[in-house]
Amino acid sequence: MSMLEVHNASKHFGSLVAVREVSLTVAKGELRAIIGPNGAGKTTFFNLITGFFPPTAGEIIFDGQNVTEVSAAERVKRGMARTFQITEVFPELSVRENIRIAAEVAAGYALRPWLRAEETRNIAAVVEEMIGLTGLAGKVERLVGELAHGDQRAVEIAMALALRPRLLLLDEPTAGMGEQETYEIAGLIRKLHRDKSYTIILVEHDMRVVFHLADRISVLDQGALLADGTPEQIASDPAVQAAYLGKAA
Amino acid sequence: MSVTAAGAVDTARSADRRWLVLAAIWLVLIAAPLWMPLIGGYTSLGTRILVLGLAATALNFLIGFTGVVSFGHAAYFGLGVYGAGLVLRYLAPSTPLAIVAGILLGGVIGTIVGALIARQRGIYFAMVTIAFEQIFYYIGYKWDAVTGGFDGLRGFQRQPIHLGAFVLDIQKNDLAFYYFVLFIFALVVGLMGFLLRSPFGRTLLAIRENERRARFLGISVNRHIWLAFSISSFLIAAAGALYALLNDFADPSSLYFDLSGDLVIMAVLGGIRNFWGPLLGAAVFEVLQDYISSQTVNWLFFIGLVFVIVVMFFPRGLLGFFHRRRQT
Numbered sequence: 001m002s003m004l005e006v007h008n009a010s011k012h013f014g015s016l017v018a019v020r021e022v023s024l025t026v027a028k029g030e031l032r033a034i035i036g037p038n039g040a041g042k043t044t045f046f047n048l049i050t051g052f053f054p055p056t057a058g059e060i061i062f063d064g065q066n067v068t069e070v071s072a073a074e075r076v077k078r079g080m081a082r083t084f085q086i087t088e089v090f091p092e093l094s095v096r097e098n099i100r101i102a103a104e105v106a107a108g109y110a111l112r113p114w115l116r117a118e119e120t121r122n123i124a125a126v127v128e129e130m131i132g133l134t135g136l137a138g139k140v141e142r143l144v145g146e147l148a149h150g151d152q153r154a155v156e157i158a159m160a161l162a163l164r165p166r167l168l169l170l171d172e173p174t175a176g177m178g179e180q181e182t183y184e185i186a187g188l189i190r191k192l193h194r195d196k197s198y199t200i201i202l203v204e205h206d207m208r209v210v211f212h213l214a215d216r217i218s219v220l221d222q223g224a225l226l227a228d229g230t231p232e233q234i235a236s237d238p239a240v241q242a243a244y245l246g247k248a249a
Numbered sequence: 250m251s252v253t254a255a256g257a258v259d260t261a262r263s264a265d266r267r268w269l270v271l272a273a274i275w276l277v278l279i280a281a282p283l284w285m286p287l288i289g290g291y292t293s294l295g296t297r298i299l300v301l302g303l304a305a306t307a308l309n310f311l312i313g314f315t316g317v318v319s320f321g322h323a324a325y326f327g328l329g330v331y332g333a334g335l336v337l338r339y340l341a342p343s344t345p346l347a348i349v350a351g352i353l354l355g356g357v358i359g360t361i362v363g364a365l366i367a368r369q370r371g372i373y374f375a376m377v378t379i380a381f382e383q384i385f386y387y388i389g390y391k392w393d394a395v396t397g398g399f400d401g402l403r404g405f406q407r408q409p410i411h412l413g414a415f416v417l418d419i420q421k422n423d424l425a426f427y428y429f430v431l432f433i434f435a436l437v438v439g440l441m442g443f444l445l446r447s448p449f450g451r452t453l454l455a456i457r458e459n460e461r462r463a464r465f466l467g468i469s470v471n472r473h474i475w476l477a478f479s480i481s482s483f484l485i486a487a488a489g490a491l492y493a494l495l496n497d498f499a500d501p502s503s504l505y506f507d508l509s510g511d512l513v514i515m516a517v518l519g520g521i522r523n524f525w526g527p528l529l530g531a532a533v534f535e536v537l538q539d540y541i542s543s544q545t546v547n548w549l550f551f552i553g554l555v556f557v558i559v560v561m562f563f564p565r566g567l568l569g570f571f572h573r574r575r576q577t
Contacts, residue, residue, distance in 0.1 A: 050465070076467035088465070090458035092522075101455045105466045109448040110473070163466065 001200045003028045003167050004059075008046050009058030013039075018044040021058070026167075031193045031200045033210045036220035037243075042203045043085060045220065046171050049201070050082045051058040051075045061165060080163035083156045085172045085203075093143030098144050098155050099127045102162035130158040131194075134188060150181030157188065168192070168200045174209055182206060189213055211235070213223055219243075263462050274525060278431060282424055290421045293495075294539055299430050303437060305515040305527035307484035310441055312513070313451070313521035315346045316457030320375045320509050321382030324362075325482040328355035328385060329489020331396060334499035337405035344408045344419065344494065348433070351490025352483055358385075359482020360475075367475035368453030389501040402499030419494075430491055437487050440559075442524065444480065451479050476523045504512040517558055520566025529567055 004026040022049045024034045034042050034149055037153045048055045051072035060068045067075055090098050103126040111114060115123070131137055133236040134154045139147060144155050153173060160168055173189065174182040192198045193213065204210050210217060210231075217234045218227040221243045233241055281295045296418025308322045314467065331352030333347035340346070366377045396402055410417040419426040444450045454474050464470050478511045491501040493499050502508065511534065537555060541548040563569050 018469055072464060073467045073469055076465060079385075082465055084461070088459055088461065088462040090455055092458055093454060097451065097454075101451050102466050104448040104451065110452050110468055112448045112474075113444060114447055159466065245315075 001026050002026065004049065004061060004201070005059075005061040006049065007059040007061070008144040009045070009050055009055045011044050011053070012056045016055035019048060019055075020218075022220070022223075022225045023058070024218055024225065024228065026199065026201060028185075028199055029197050031189075031202065031215045033202045033204055033214035033217045034220060035204065035210055035217060036226075037088050039196065042220055043171060044223075046082070046169060046201075048082055050169060076163060079164070079167065081160035081163040081167070081169060082169040083153070083160055083173060085175055087149070087152045087156050089144045089152055089155050089159070092143060094141050095131070095144055095147070095155055096127060096140045099130050099158050099162050100124075101131050102159040103127055103130075106163040126162055130162050133161065133191075134158040135184070144225060148181070150177055150184060153177070153181075153185055154188065157185075157192075161192070166227075169174055170200065170202045172203050173208050174204065182209065184242075186213060196212040215226060221245055259498040269334070275435075278434075282427055289540075290536070292550075293305035294425050294535065296423070296430050296495055298528075298535045298576040299427075299434050300488055300495055301512070301535060302528035302531035303491070304485050304488035305435050305512045305519075305531045306438060306441065306524075307481055307488060308512050309516045309521055309527045310445075310481040310484060311477055312516055313523075313526070314445055315453040317474055317477065317514070318366075318375050319481075319548075320513065321378030321380070321506060322481070322485055322512060323504055323506060323508035324385045325355035325359040326489040326492070326508065327389065327487045327499075327501075328358055329486030330493040330499045330503045331389060331402065332486070333490035333493035334402045334405055335384045337408070337493075338402060342408045344410055347407075347494070348487065348490040351493065352486045355486025356479065356483030357488055359486070360479035363475045363482065363494060367471045367478065379506055379509070382504065382509060386501055386506070386520065389504045396499070399501065401498055404500060405499050405548070407494040417464060426494075430495070433487065433491060437470030437484055441480075441484055444526070449473075449476075474501070513566075514556055517566055518556060520563075520568035522565060523568040526568040528568050532566070 002025045006024050008021045008023055009019060010017065010021050022045060024226065032043065035130065036042050040124070047053055049060060051067070051070060051074075055068065058068070059066060062075065062078060062080065065078070067078065070078070090101065092110070093101075100123060103123050105190070107119070107123065109123075131140055134157055136154055136158065139151060144152055147155070157170070157173070170189065173185050177185065188211055189200065189202065193200055202214065202219060214231055216229060217231055218228045219234060219240050226243055227237045227240050278299075282292050285291065285295050305545070308319065311317050311322070312318055329351035332351035336347040337352040340350075349522045363379050365376060366381070369377055390399060392398065407420055407426070410419050417425055417429065445453075451469050453461065454471060455466065455468060456470055460470055469473055489503065492503060515530035515534050516527040517530070518530065520526030533555070534552060537552055538548055541551050546559050559567060
């Protein structure tokens with residue numbers, strides 16, 4: 001059963017073709033990495049999947065339903081959650097408040113002027129669970145803007161998880177991080193995939209992280225899909241080596 | 250476990266402190282008619298501060314807590330003024346009815362305008378709020394037959410409140426009127442505080458903090474900005490209705506963008522990230538105006554000077570430093 005199917009998706013910005021007829025299928029429970037050189041169209045492709053803007057051509061099928069014309073907010077409600085290349089959080093609110101807002105919105109309380117005691121307890125339980133999962137227990141009352149970059153990223157992932165997504169999209173989760181932070185975030189992603197069975201699509205530059213974590217890898221180059229396969233297949237693919245790995249190494 | 254326990258104690262302590270601060274603020278407001286004369290104030294100045302402080306607080310629902318700046322909120326304040334004035338002048342000698350009418354007129358029209366402009370952002374949003382305000386200003390200014398035009402609407406008075414056998418004479422007794430205004434102030438401010446601590450209120454903070462993140466959590470950002478604009482219009486219209494009662498008079502200057510600017514200055518002066526900042530800002534603004542305008546007609550110059558000094562040395566407003574949380 002596939003969680004996400006993209007059929008021949010293209011995105012043009014004027015005469016620039018950022019994504020060119022890319023098709024891909026992600027199975028339920030799979031961790032898929034999308035790699036490619038700078039400017040390969042990875043983030044644009046991400047934005048097509050999450051509905052940041054509509055594709056110029058092609059179709060996006062999420063969990064059996066065609067969502068090509070569906071708004072970003074509605075895709076979130078149907079179970080797609082994402083993080084951004086540049087961490088997007090609520091800097092002047094505490095860690096707890098950041099995650100609580102995500103949990104309340106996911107529960108459908110965005111317009112509620114009050115909650116019943118039971119509903120408040122359920123939200124608090126979700127928040128505690130996400131704090132535990134992402135290792136933020138000692139920092140719940142801190143303002144997110146004061147935290148280290150790696151912790152801010154963990155907060156962003158916790159917020160995405162609080163939405164109870166069926167598909168989690170992470171756009172360069174280790175971008176700009178040091179060794180230790182990269183290691184911790186990679187460990188978190190691995191835990192979400194192996195222990196919690198999340199379906200995850202990951203755009204990533206760090207090849208150690210990619211080959212360590214991914215079930216399958218898709219390679220984009222100049223907007224087009226160059227190759228698609230297991231880490232072993234990708235590592236030994238001559239086209240990929242020529243276009244990407246050869247230059248990177 | 251010990252970390253969580255320490256966190257819980259911390260949270261409990263800060264909750265205790267919040268109640269203490271709240272109790273102190275209300276004590277100061279309730280006792281104002283007693284201590285104000287000692288420092289050269291008088292009751293009707295206190296009433297004026299409450300009314301304009303309520304207006305600035307209502308505007309701050311939008312500016313400080315949703316992150317959207319309106320430079321045209323005097324429109325809904327002024328419509329509240331006219332709504333109350335017109336009822337007392339033409340319809341019925343009832344203070345409660347006048348207040349309800351003012352709130353409805355300003356709030357409903359604010360809701361309609363909000364629906365038209367909620368897609369705009371930043372400077373464009375601010376500009377269209379001014380444009381709409383000018384429309385209502387010119388209606389008030391030109392429609393002589395109903396609004397009294399440039400001369401304003403006269404010939405009405407706030408009416409005593411009948412509570413069963415008891416009559417609260419807010420018409421002749423300044424002190425009774427102060428407490429009546431404080432009562433309405435408490436209701437409106439209490440409602441606003443309640444909304445801000447709700448899931449809906451937190452979505453507004455989310456939009457203020459990071460609109461893109463808010464959208465990708467699934468918040469319908471435009472709809473929430475519209476609702477915030479609408480709520481803020483209802484709240485500020487309540488202040489407008491009280492303003493009509495305070496002056497027994499309604500005139501187009503209450504719809505003019507000068508007043509919108511003054512309200513923004515009050516909010517920024519006191520601190521837009523603090524719930525009570527705009528009230529403090531209004532107090533400073535009104536006291537300065539009251540004192541300096543008795544010395545010179547150029548009082549606005551000195552208010553500007555104070556504003557510049559505050560913005561330079563307290564960029565988050567006079568109450569801004571309370572916003573900084575402890576670091577651990």
